[in-house]
Amino acid sequence: MPLIVDVHTHVYPPAYMQMLRSRKTVPYVHDPSNNRDPRLIILSSDDDASIPLDQRGRPVDSSYWDINVKLSFMRQHGINCSVISLANPWLDFVEPAEAQMWAERINDDLEKTCATVNKAADPGNTLTLDQKETLFAFGALPLSAPSSESVVAEIKRLKTLEHLRGVIMGTSGLGKGLDDARLDPVWEALQETDMLMFLHPHYGLPEEAYGGPETTGRYGHVLPLALGFPLETTIAVTRMLLSGVFDRFPRLKILLAHSGGTLPFLAGRIESCILHERKFISGGGDVQGPQRSVWDVLKTNIYLDAVVYGKPGLEAAMTASGSDRLLFGTDHPFFPPLDSKDNSWPSVTTNYQAIHATFDTNSKTVADVLGGNAARILNLK
Amino acid sequence: MPLIVDVHTHVYPPAYMQMLRSRKTVPYVHDPSNNRDPRLIILSSDDDASIPLDQRGRPVDSSYWDINVKLSFMRQHGINCSVISLANPWLDFVEPAEAQMWAERINDDLEKTCATVNKAADPGNTLTLDQKETLFAFGALPLSAPSSESVVAEIKRLKTLEHLRGVIMGTSGLGKGLDDARLDPVWEALQETDMLMFLHPHYGLPEEAYGGPETTGRYGHVLPLALGFPLETTIAVTRMLLSGVFDRFPRLKILLAHSGGTLPFLAGRIESCILHERKFISGGGDVQGPQRSVWDVLKTNIYLDAVVYGKPGLEAAMTASGSDRLLFGTDHPFFPPLDSKDNSWPSVTTNYQAIHATFDTNSKTVADVLGGNAARILNLK
Numbered sequence: 001m002p003l004i005v006d007v008h009t010h011v012y013p014p015a016y017m018q019m020l021r022s023r024k025t026v027p028y029v030h031d032p033s034n035n036r037d038p039r040l041i042i043l044s045s046d047d048d049a050s051i052p053l054d055q056r057g058r059p060v061d062s063s064y065w066d067i068n069v070k071l072s073f074m075r076q077h078g079i080n081c082s083v084i085s086l087a088n089p090w091l092d093f094v095e096p097a098e099a100q101m102w103a104e105r106i107n108d109d110l111e112k113t114c115a116t117v118n119k120a121a122d123p124g125n126t127l128t129l130d131q132k133e134t135l136f137a138f139g140a141l142p143l144s145a146p147s148s149e150s151v152v153a154e155i156k157r158l159k160t161l162e163h164l165r166g167v168i169m170g171t172s173g174l175g176k177g178l179d180d181a182r183l184d185p186v187w188e189a190l191q192e193t194d195m196l197m198f199l200h201p202h203y204g205l206p207e208e209a210y211g212g213p214e215t216t217g218r219y220g221h222v223l224p225l226a227l228g229f230p231l232e233t234t235i236a237v238t239r240m241l242l243s244g245v246f247d248r249f250p251r252l253k254i255l256l257a258h259s260g261g262t263l264p265f266l267a268g269r270i271e272s273c274i275l276h277e278r279k280f281i282s283g284g285g286d287v288q289g290p291q292r293s294v295w296d297v298l299k300t301n302i303y304l305d306a307v308v309y310g311k312p313g314l315e316a317a318m319t320a321s322g323s324d325r326l327l328f329g330t331d332h333p334f335f336p337p338l339d340s341k342d343n344s345w346p347s348v349t350t351n352y353q354a355i356h357a358t359f360d361t362n363s364k365t366v367a368d369v370l371g372g373n374a375a376r377i378l379n380l381k
Numbered sequence: 382m383p384l385i386v387d388v389h390t391h392v393y394p395p396a397y398m399q400m401l402r403s404r405k406t407v408p409y410v411h412d413p414s415n416n417r418d419p420r421l422i423i424l425s426s427d428d429d430a431s432i433p434l435d436q437r438g439r440p441v442d443s444s445y446w447d448i449n450v451k452l453s454f455m456r457q458h459g460i461n462c463s464v465i466s467l468a469n470p471w472l473d474f475v476e477p478a479e480a481q482m483w484a485e486r487i488n489d490d491l492e493k494t495c496a497t498v499n500k501a502a503d504p505g506n507t508l509t510l511d512q513k514e515t516l517f518a519f520g521a522l523p524l525s526a527p528s529s530e531s532v533v534a535e536i537k538r539l540k541t542l543e544h545l546r547g548v549i550m551g552t553s554g555l556g557k558g559l560d561d562a563r564l565d566p567v568w569e570a571l572q573e574t575d576m577l578m579f580l581h582p583h584y585g586l587p588e589e590a591y592g593g594p595e596t597t598g599r600y601g602h603v604l605p606l607a608l609g610f611p612l613e614t615t616i617a618v619t620r621m622l623l624s625g626v627f628d629r630f631p632r633l634k635i636l637l638a639h640s641g642g643t644l645p646f647l648a649g650r651i652e653s654c655i656l657h658e659r660k661f662i663s664g665g666g667d668v669q670g671p672q673r674s675v676w677d678v679l680k681t682n683i684y685l686d687a688v689v690y691g692k693p694g695l696e697a698a699m700t701a702s703g704s705d706r707l708l709f710g711t712d713h714p715f716f717p718p719l720d721s722k723d724n725s726w727p728s729v730t731t732n733y734q735a736i737h738a739t740f741d742t743n744s745k746t747v748a749d750v751l752g753g754n755a756a757r758i759l760n761l762k
Contacts, residue, residue: 209590221658262643313650
């Protein structure tokens with residue numbers, strides 16, 4: 001059986017669900033009176049008071065919190081290994097005093113889930129990765145904690161947990177974006193521990209970008225999810241670049257969700273705008289611009305998942321970062337089929353097809369993107 | 382000499398500059414007291430009261446209004462033919478009662494400029510397109526006029542002008558975006574007259590998308606121009622698609638600026654989000670979603686300029702729409718070299734290089750993208 005690793009797959013552990021149930025503002029979980037699946041209201045645009053609470057947001061079923069459902073999804077789609085991560089909005093909203101406690105609790109929970117599943121699949125630890133079902137994880141960080149010291153401490157603690165391979169992070173950082181100089185100790189800790197940071201969107205764009213609430217209401221989640229999410233990721237990583245994060249931490253490793261948002265496509269335009277910016281010293285101004293080019297960062301610091309649902313995006317990702325930096329993913333449990341979950345998920349098969357269509361002449365590259373790259377980059381064994 | 386056609390090249394005719402000089406709110410032109418080049422303040426983010434008026438916005442020189450400067454730029458870069466268009470924000474801001482007058486005045490001015498230049502270059506009309514210097518134009522529309530009838534009338538009038546080959550339009554339409562049903566008569570007139578619509582960004586994204594004024598100030602124009610512009614285009618064309626414009630007007634022809642903004646890269650994600658949208662009838666809801674796929678529209682209705690400054694973007698554009706729908710452009714007079722304008726412009730040579738790098742194995746395709754496609758699609762002769 002070929003090794004297939006899913007690097008983009010989310011969980012809401014039971015403890016996290018319980019915390020969301022206790023909340024009344026976004027993000028929160030509401031149990032409908034009709035005994036149907038709980039409703040998850042995670043985006044502020046979901047929290048539409050004109051919609052009855054029982055129908056607000058999206059239904060979440062056991063695929064979000066029951067690891068056995070994920071394992072069965074993996075079997076159905078030929079995935080032997082998943083690197084699970086807490087879904088958005090992670091711990092961004094947690095009370096500062098409780099942030100560290102929640103990070104430790106969630107990350108210990110992730111470690112335990114991985115250990116239990118891996119032990120059951122291979123009690124004697126005699127099988128290779130492609131012969132069994134394995135889980136690894138990206139940890140959550142206490143970014144709302146009073147000081148970045150808690151974040152650094154958690155990164156160092158994660159390094160000691162057997163199944164943790166990096167961290168997942170949103171775009172708000174300590175609340176002011178990823179170009180915030182107060183994050184330098186965090187980047188330093190990630191670089192030092194050689195832990196990969198999985199950068200993932202959650203906040204999207206202000207609603208006016210789409211024409212206001214009227215438009216968003218008309219088209220449901222399409223504009224915020226299809227366009228807002230990828231652009232949020234692109235803005236976040238571009239702000240890191242512009243502020244010199246990659247100059248100061250040249251060995252930082254970042255996995256960008258959704259094949260980089262739009263970074264591979266816009267890289268040339270970003271580079272051109274930087275070279276033409278009068279505010280930067282290179283353009284006659286007084287602000288230090290980035291010293292390394294976007295192209296260099298894309299091939300040195302950036303990894304891209306292959307969750308882009310089509311050949312044009314995947315080709316751009318490959319040309320920008322290299323096929324040795326592309327990693328298969330599913331975004332499970334989001335985007336389930338709307339008819340029956342018993343069938344294979346189009347959101348997954350579309351990405352499989354795009355990988356085959358892009359690399360069809362080279363089966364080694366297909367195998368690398370599907371699993372080999374992840375095993376090497378994340379040191380999975 | 383090979384035929385090279387620039388489909389993305391802007392002008393501010395002298396009459397338009399004069400109108401901008403008479404204004405005190407964005408967009409406006411200010412003549413510095415020190416007798417240097419006038420300052421153009423076109424983006425609301427440019428109009429920063431903390432910056433002295435003499436330094437606000439960007440300097441604009443004769444390359445914006447003197448057609449001889451553009452012709453010399455063309456010669457310098459081997460371009461034989463340019464399809465000139467009014468630069469943003471066109472006539473979007475004009476008083477309703479004056480909109481039609483301004484559209485006619487600008488478009489007559491464009492027609493006259495083309496006629497004069499073409500006549501001088503080939504008095505006997507004996508040369509082929511690749512043997513001479515030629516201008517064509519995209520017209521401006523009176524979109525702020527009290528009724529869309531003025532817009533329709535101007536489209537029909539443009540069809541009678543010898544050198545007009547389509548229209549240029551921003552993303553606001555009649556003020557409420559391009560998914561506004563009141564635009565249907567406009568789409569119908571464009572389809573009927575077989576006039577191409579060049580869709581171009583201007584408004585970008587709300588500043589909060591980048592982290593507010595503090596961030597924008599830090600990085601100058603990089604975030605709004607490199608990311609805001611392309612996303613604005615992508616949102617606009619996606620809203621057209623979602624509202625069924627391409628279902629109702631299947632022969633509409635649209636040229637998207639900057640290789641589609643990010644449309645080729647995000648097409649797969651857009652299509653996936655549409656197929657998973659519970660609000661649409663196809664997902665169990667009650668809203669009619671788009672009937673034609675993004676992929677179909679990309680290969681039938683959309684043309685893309687090749688102004689994307691890199692191979693990854695150009696490859697995605699080619700795969701999404703086809704190399705027979707890609708058209709060379711420069712974005713002149715924007716992005717001049719910051720040192721000396723006497724040298725060739727990196728913003729142009731970067732795009733030449735990307736075209737050669739992407740299609741290097743096929744010189745016919747290179748020639749098509751550089752000029753052949755434009756001549757065929759725009760009926761240039």
